[in-house]
Amino acid sequence: MSEHVLTTAVVGSYPQPDWLVDRDNLVNRLPPRVRAQEIWRVPPEHLQEAQEAATLAAIRDQERAGLDVISDGEIRRESYSNRLATALGGIDRERSGTAMDRTGKPAAVPLVSGPIRRERPIEVDDVRFLRANTERTIKITLPGPFTMTQQAENAHYPDDESLAMAYAEAVNEEVRDLFAAGADIVQLDEPYVQARPEAARAYAVKAINRALDGVDGKTALHLCFGYAAVIKTEKPSGYSFLPELEAARVDQISIEAAQPGLDPAILAHLPSKEILYGVIDMSDPAVERPETVAARLRQALGVVPADRLIAAPDCGMKYLTRATAFGKLKAMVEGAAIVRREVAG
Numbered sequence: 001m002s003e004h005v006l007t008t009a010v011v012g013s014y015p016q017p018d019w020l021v022d023r024d025n026l027v028n029r030l031p032p033r034v035r036a037q038e039i040w041r042v043p044p045e046h047l048q049e050a051q052e053a054a055t056l057a058a059i060r061d062q063e064r065a066g067l068d069v070i071s072d073g074e075i076r077r078e079s080y081s082n083r084l085a086t087a088l089g090g091i092d093r094e095r096s097g098t099a100m101d102r103t104g105k106p107a108a109v110p111l112v113s114g115p116i117r118r119e120r121p122i123e124v125d126d127v128r129f130l131r132a133n134t135e136r137t138i139k140i141t142l143p144g145p146f147t148m149t150q151q152a153e154n155a156h157y158p159d160d161e162s163l164a165m166a167y168a169e170a171v172n173e174e175v176r177d178l179f180a181a182g183a184d185i186v187q188l189d190e191p192y193v194q195a196r197p198e199a200a201r202a203y204a205v206k207a208i209n210r211a212l213d214g215v216d217g218k219t220a221l222h223l224c225f226g227y228a229a230v231i232k233t234e235k236p237s238g239y240s241f242l243p244e245l246e247a248a249r250v251d252q253i254s255i256e257a258a259q260p261g262l263d264p265a266i267l268a269h270l271p272s273k274e275i276l277y278g279v280i281d282m283s284d285p286a287v288e289r290p291e292t293v294a295a296r297l298r299q300a301l302g303v304v305p306a307d308r309l310i311a312a313p314d315c316g317m318k319y320l321t322r323a324t325a326f327g328k329l330k331a332m333v334e335g336a337a338i339v340r341r342e343v344a345g
Helices: 023-027 044-065 124-134 145-150 159-182 199-211 243-247 262-270 290-301 322-344
Strands: 089-100 106-117 137-143 186-189 218-223 252-254 274-278 309-312
Touching: 044 124, 044 322, 106 159, 124 137, 124 159, 137 159, 145 159, 145 199, 159 186, 159 199, 186 252, 199 243, 243 262, 262 290, 274 290, 290 309, 290 322, 309 322
Parallel strands: 137 186, 186 218, 218 252, 252 274, 274 309
Antiparallel strands: 089 106
């Protein structure tokens, strides 16, 4: 059986060291939508060097755990979305806006006061650094146009769909440059298609497809129920927006499955997609046994063939301790190996 069947990958994030970030600040708040410099423990003049050192540690941990597809751990970010979302032209530099978070509470968000435009590369240097420091398959993540629209106050465009399409144009330019810089996979993070399914049905796939129009390279899209460290309520056992993504111009769909106890039957609605299937529960600090991971993968194999199934954690790994995150990834790799041997006969 091919070694490329039942591969393993991260979703995106990995724990930032306690010497780099104020973990209490990180954990005891919603993910910031605007810049949150107070998260960093290191002074600005030393921050880039510190972030690079921490990124190297994240890369080595993923390699030691045995992952096939690794990321930069999103070590340089205050949240998955705010680094790119606040770097675009058209965002007010003096004022923040307000929008409802997925928890139903008002949050400070970027205020769109002019035309959205990408004025410079934003994550390109991150890809170059990652590519220079590993020979493994690499993935970089960035927020998708629908989610950025939901996480902004629109004071310029006539409606949210128009704003989403403007974001899509900017994302498209960034994605092209990320592949040119050496990325093997580029992932759009779109958790708000699950949180706001009615708006998503109106224009999310249209915006996602524009963001990836003409892109030459493997692409992924991630959706979830919200970080286990932040969203404390019980999560639903099914997605309110998932079959619709069969029409999205992406190769892979990344979903949480372990914590919500997902019934994998819904994956039959995504017959053309590779599935990054969450087999590591971020709500449980205990490290899974490889056999637990294997059992979760066997459930998915009842719906998705092995050549389209990729083992991944649920999202929000950044909120774990580094030791726990490493242990969970190692268990995931070992569990995938168990099932790979079974499938090989």
